[in-house]
Amino acid sequence: MTQLPGLLDTEAIRKDFPILDRVLHDGKRLVYLDNAATSQTPRQVIDVLSEYYEQHNANVHRGVHVLAEEATALYEGARDKVAAFINAPSRDEVIFTKNASESLNLVANMLGWADEPYRVDRDTEIVITEMEHHSNIVPWQLLSQRTGAKLKWFGLTDDGRLDLSNIEEVITEKTKIVSFVLVSNILGTLNPVEAIVRRAQEVGALVLIDASQAAPHMVLDVQALQADFVAFTGHKMCGPTGIGVLWGRQELLEDLPPFLGGGEMIETVSMNSSTYAPAPHKFEAGTPPIAQAVGLGAAVDYLSSIGMENIARHEHAITEYAVRRLQEVPDLRIIGPVTAEDRGAAISFVLGDIHPHDVGQVLDEQGIAVRVGHHCARPVCLRYGIPATTRASFYLYSTPAEVDALVEGLEHVRNFFG
Template sequence: MTQLPGLLDTEAIRKDFPLLDRQVHDGKKVVYLDNAATSQKPRQVLDALNAYYERHNANVHRGVHVLAEEATALYEGARDKVAAFINAPSRDEVIFTKNASESLNLVANMLGWAEEPYRVDRETEIVITEMEHHSNIVPWQLLSQRTGAKLKWFGITDDGRLDLSNIEEIITEQTKIVSFTLVSNIMGTINPVETIIRRAQEVGALVCIDASQAAPHMVLDVQALQADFVAFTGHKMCGPTGIGVLWGRQELLEDLPPFLGGGEMIETVSMHSSTYAPAPHKFEAGTPPIAQAVGLGAAVDYLSSIGMDHIAAHEHAITEYAVKRLLEVPDLRIIGPSTAEDRGATLSFTLGDIHPHDVGQVLDEQGIAVRVGHHCARPVCLRFGIPATTRASFYLYSTPAEVDALVEGLEHVRNFFG
């Protein structure tokens, strides 16, 4: 068995994840390497979801009976946990959404409807990057189309890093918002946050960070980041689907208009006009994802009990080992950084002229679950002149033996396609 420095006790951790014992295709044990798409869920999260529905299920904020009060306490307690997890200055800066996509769309629409000094219009610019997930491209394209604002972006270098050589030309005095991913979901690149934010602050632009691939894997401190908005999702960090987070600076949330209207986000309503509740409720119209928030709170508890710094160290060791092993495979090309420096636990690659869908199918027959396609980051594939990639992504329960299984599986793919 391969021993690497910095590894967690994966034997103990994997016992918390029932699905990792699953067998497929005539008794092959699942090798789950699709964590960038969604993570598996520990029993602690599954138990929290079951307990909520079995013991406390009610709507929140509206009832005086005991079940409603319990449900409200659990829901708002999850907000407290998330605020502590990301070191938010105030719990009221944590908005629950259904996923990171909704969080990013919320920011784009708030700015589209805002008054000065935040308003985005035909006199202003929006800046993104070529390595974004579609969820951090399409909302800004839509905003640009509606308002006439100019959409600009940073390109990608040949080794999968952001090309910031023209940063002063991309982020200018006309820039109103800079939105970029902290960690690429397709290449694993960790972006130079400080450099980008420093330039944005020089010109007075707001900064929005997509932390969907960061929050599950490293310490996420919103105060240290110095961004204005941070979005992430629960299902990639051991939580359930249907729950996301938008963190925003309190003064911005107070000044910016709501996007969705309905119950709970109001202060008063008449037939002529309405006034709105303070943040975060101003941005949480209707019945929220209550059980999902409770599950996310349990996931935060679970990750915190292990320690995000320990998880990051484990994943760095696994990624370093995976890069080394994959580069031993003939005809394999890593798309993105070819070292473990400043990269997350996601590796995309091509294998000769074998289509990634064929690679994924043959690996699946061996029980190895990877992702194939453009991973909702098609501009990256266009940049590198490829139709798609195979993506292997790791997490706190990933092991060197699973990396070895992947490499052996790829050798089988090469032999199969001869």
């Protein structure tokens, strides 16, 4: 068995994840390497979700009966847990959404409807990057089309890094918002936050960081990032689907208009006009994802019990090992950084002229679950002249043996396609 420095006790951790015991085709045990798409869920989270539905299920905030009060306490307790997890100055800066995509869309729409000095219009500019997930491209394209604002972006270097050589030309005095990913879901690149934030602050632009691939894997301190908004999602960090988070600075949330209207987000309503509740409820119209938020709170508890520093150390060791082993495979080309420095635990690659979908299908026959396609980051594939990639992504329960299984599986793919 391969021993690497910094590894967690994966034998103990894997016992928390029932699905990892699944036996698939021809008695092959599941090798789950699709964590950048969705992580698996530990028994501790599953149990909390079951208990919620069995004992506490009710709508939140307005009821005075026991179940309503219990559900409200659990829901708002989850907000407290998330606030502590990301080191938010105030729990009221944590907004629950259905996923990171909704969080990003929420900010785009707020800025489109905002008054000065935040309003995005035809005289302003929006800045993103070429490595963004579609969820951080399409909302800004829509806002640009609707308002006439100019959409600009940073390009990519040949080795999968952001090209910031023209940062002063891309982020200018006309820039209203700079929105970029902290860790790329396709390239694995960890981006240089400080340089981008510093330039944005020089020109008075707001900063939104998509931390969907960072929150599950490393310490996420919103105060240290010095951004104005941070978005992430629950299902990539041991939580359920259907729950996301938008953190925003309190003064911005007070000044910006709501995205959705309806119940709970109001203060008063008449037939002529309405006034809005303070944040975060101002941005949580209607019945929220209550059980999902409670499940996210349980996931935060689980990750915190292990320690995000320990998880980051484990994943760095696994990623370093995986990058090295994958480069031993003939005809394999990693798309993105080819070292473990400043990168996350998602590794995309192409294998000769074998289409990634064929690679993924043959690996699946070996019990190995990877992701194939453009990973909702098609501009990256266009940049590097490839139709798609195969992506292996690791997490706190990943082992060196699973990396070895992937490499052996790829050798089988090569032999299969001759």
